[in-house]
Amino acid sequence: MRKFIWIIALVAAGLGTYLISCNGGSDQPATPEPPKQQPVAQSKHSAAFNESVSKAMADYAQLQETLVNWDSASVKASAAQLQASLKGIAFSELQKDTAIYQTAASYGEMFDGDLTAMQAAPNLTEARRSFHSLSQNLYDLLRVIRYDASAIYLQECPMAFGKDEDEPGVWLSNTSAVRNPYMGLRHPRYGKTMLECGGPKDSLQFAPNK
Numbered sequence: 267m268r269k270f271i272w273i274i275a276l277v278a279a280g281l282g283t284y285l286i287s288c289n290g291g292s293d294q295p296a297t298p299e300p301p302k303q304q305p306v307a308q309s310k311h312s313a314a315f316n317e318s319v320s321k322a323m324a325d326y327a328q329l330q331e332t333l334v335n336w337d338s339a340s341v342k343a344s345a346a347q348l349q350a351s352l353k354g355i356a357f358s359e360l361q362k363d364t365a366i367y368q369t370a371a372s373y374g375e376m377f378d379g380d381l382t383a384m385q386a387a388p389n390l391t392e393a394r395r396s397f398h399s400l401s402q403n404l405y406d407l408l409r410v411i412r413y414d415a416s417a418i419y420l421q422e423c424p425m426a427f428g429k430d431e432d433e434p435g436v437w438l439s440n441t442s443a444v445r446n447p448y449m450g451l452r453h454p455r456y457g458k459t460m461l462e463c464g465g466p467k468d469s470l471q472f473a474p475n476k
Contacts, residue, residue, distance in 0.1 A: 309414050309474065315356045316415040319408075322351040323440070326404065330437055333394060333447035334461070341393050342385045349381040366410060373407040391427070394448055398426065398435040405438055405470075414472035416440050423448045423464035442466050 309316055329344040352374065360367040380400035387393035405420050419439045426435025426448035435448045442465075449460035 310412065311414065312356075312359055315359045316413075318351075318355045319413055320415055322348065322355055323438075325351045326438065329397070330445075330447045333390070333397060334445055334450045336390060336450050336452040338390050338393075341387075341390070345381045345384040345393075349378065352377045352381075360411060369410050370407060373403055373410075376403045394426065394435060397437070397447065401435075401437045405436070405468075409470055412472045413470065414474060417473055418470040419466045420468040420470075421446075421464055422467040425449075425463065436467065442469075 311319075325344070325348040329341070329348050332340040332344045357367065357370045357374070360370055377400060380396045380403065383396040384393045384400070387396060401420075405418065408418055417440060419442050420436055421439055421444060422434050422436050423446050424434045427433040437447050439445070444462045444464055446461055446463050449456060449463050451458040451461060453460060
């Protein structure tokens with residue numbers, strides 16, 4: 267009987283030693299390892315470059331809004347402001363790639379022509395034709411330089427210059443929501459009912475994942 271009790275005591279002692287070793291000799295739960303820090307997504311362009319493009323895009327959005335509101339008095343001033351901000355883009359940063367730099371420089375001349383024409387336009391219809399050209403040129407430039415500070419959507423209105431849908435108009439947006447600068451809020455035939463006419467035709471998704 268004593269021998270039996272002694273054997274049980276040895277087994278219990280061994281089990282206790284095993285449990286202590288498994289728990290690291292502590293009653294406290296094991297502390298989980300902190301998650302590994304993920305690398306921050308980086309733009310391929312400098313902050314100064316992205317800032318200068320973002321400023322131009324903000325001025326572009328303001329010009330677009332003057333067309334949405336049929337505000338002919340503000341179109342010329344907004345076009346002049348955008349013209350200045352486009353000239354202020356730090357394209358010199360692109361000189362390390364000669365082909366891209368020369369292409370960007372050629373688009374600069376196109377922007378100047380489009381915006382000069384907008385300021386000289388005799389009416390909003392002609393101003394919108396120049397805005398359409400400007401928008402397509404600006405989108406093509408952003409695609410060439412792989413602008414990655416935000417997503418860019420190329421929106422299209424199929425009846426921008428008539429109901430026959432053979433002369434569409436495009437514009438740019440940083441969202442897929444539609445706010446049509448060709449139909450706008452005060453269209454002489456449709457009023458504001460066609461403000462959301464159209465939708466995304468294409469998009470640039472070069473922005474790095476956050």
